[in-house]
Amino acid sequence: MRGVESRGMLCSARELGLSDDHSGLLALPADATLGRDVREVLALDDRIFTLKLTPNRADCLSVLGVAREVSALTRAKLQPPRSGPCRRPATQNSP
Numbered sequence: 001m002r003g004v005e006s007r008g009m010l011c012s013a014r015e016l017g018l019s020d021d022h023s024g025l026l027a028l029p030a031d032a033t034l035g036r037d038v039r040e041v042l043a044l045d046d047r048i049f050t051l052k053l054t055p056n057r058a059d060c061l062s063v064l065g066v067a068r069e070v071s072a073l074t075r076a077k078l079q080p081p082r083s084g085p086c087r088r089p090a091t092q093n094s095p
Contacts, residue, residue, distance in 0.1 A: 018044070 014022035016038075032041045039045045051066065059065040064080060071078035 018042075 010025050012022045012024065013019040013026045016026065018026070028038075028041060049066075051060065053060055060069055067080075068078055070076070
């Protein structure tokens with residue numbers, strides 16, 4: 001942690017930057033293998049995209065707009081979501 005080699009340490013989730021919880025120590029599962037990456041042990045290896053938009057990119061304010069942009073940048077085929085008409089919810093006054 002912080003570039004310092006350690007043979008073990010006790011940390012809260014807050015100290016590891018995982019959450020704001022600092023009420024106690026973060027307990028790893030009993031079957032956690034020594035030396036295994038903690039991101040793998042706790043299933044934390046998510047992909048996070050940080051989008052910084054300029055005012056002229058309002059098209060990227062929707063999921064489809066972002067998907068279109070990523071598709072163009074990566075040359076991947078855009079697969080727009082399927083959509084169809086919505087059913088009108090039944091109300092007491094409906095026939």
